[in-house]
Amino acid sequence: MTEEQRAVHDEITGGPRAAGPQAFRLTDRDGRLEGPFNAMLAAPGVGGPLQRLGAAIRYATDLPGRWREIAILEVAVARRSDFEWYAHERVGRNAGLTEEELSALRSQADAATFDEAERTVRLVCRALVAHRDLDDDLYARAEAALGTTSLYELVVLVGYYDTLALSLATFRTPLPAGEPPVFATEP
Numbered sequence: 001m002t003e004e005q006r007a008v009h010d011e012i013t014g015g016p017r018a019a020g021p022q023a024f025r026l027t028d029r030d031g032r033l034e035g036p037f038n039a040m041l042a043a044p045g046v047g048g049p050l051q052r053l054g055a056a057i058r059y060a061t062d063l064p065g066r067w068r069e070i071a072i073l074e075v076a077v078a079r080r081s082d083f084e085w086y087a088h089e090r091v092g093r094n095a096g097l098t099e100e101e102l103s104a105l106r107s108q109a110d111a112a113t114f115d116e117a118e119r120t121v122r123l124v125c126r127a128l129v130a131h132r133d134l135d136d137d138l139y140a141r142a143e144a145a146l147g148t149t150s151l152y153e154l155v156v157l158v159g160y161y162d163t164l165a166l167s168l169a170t171f172r173t174p175l176p177a178g179e180p181p182v183f184a185t186e187p
Contacts, residue, residue: 065095074125079165
């Protein structure tokens with residue numbers, strides 16, 4: 001690795017993602033970054049700021065963990081991103097999502113246990129990945145249910161994870177060894 005690549009690598013493996021209990025591995029047995037983080041090393045001048053944005057979204061927002069993970073999993077389903085699902089299904093469990101709720105997210109079914117704010121998070125995410133915007137009614141609903149700050153954080157989160165899904169697909173990032181794909185290969 002170059003000095004710049006090593007700096008990004010060390011920032012990821014020594015930052016907030018590495019602190020506390022790990023829901024998924026950041027590196028393989030040889031210390032290589034897993035998932036979207038490895039591709040960030042291709043252009044560390046962009047990869048470094050991108051991973052810092054991701055850390056801010058995960059650790060410096062006021063989004064409740066359940067909302068955050070519902071949103072990430074909605075993006076994973078919409079983009080058929082096996083790695084995003086693999087990683088955030090585990091994080092979602094740690095945030096309190098049940099197996100029934102995870103199954104509902106994966107199949108895009110209603111989850112009877114989701115409250116109004118969680119249902120709104122799902123609708124916002126679906127609209128953003130499909131239309132890149134919210135209509136006036138959904139915007140008003142989201143602002144009322146989530147608040148302006150959380151709505152902004154949610155919009156940025158969706159954009160960030162959509163970017164990761166694009167990178168994961170483009171660079172054909174594999175799942176960790178032994179992990180089965182979640183989504184069928186055909187679109």
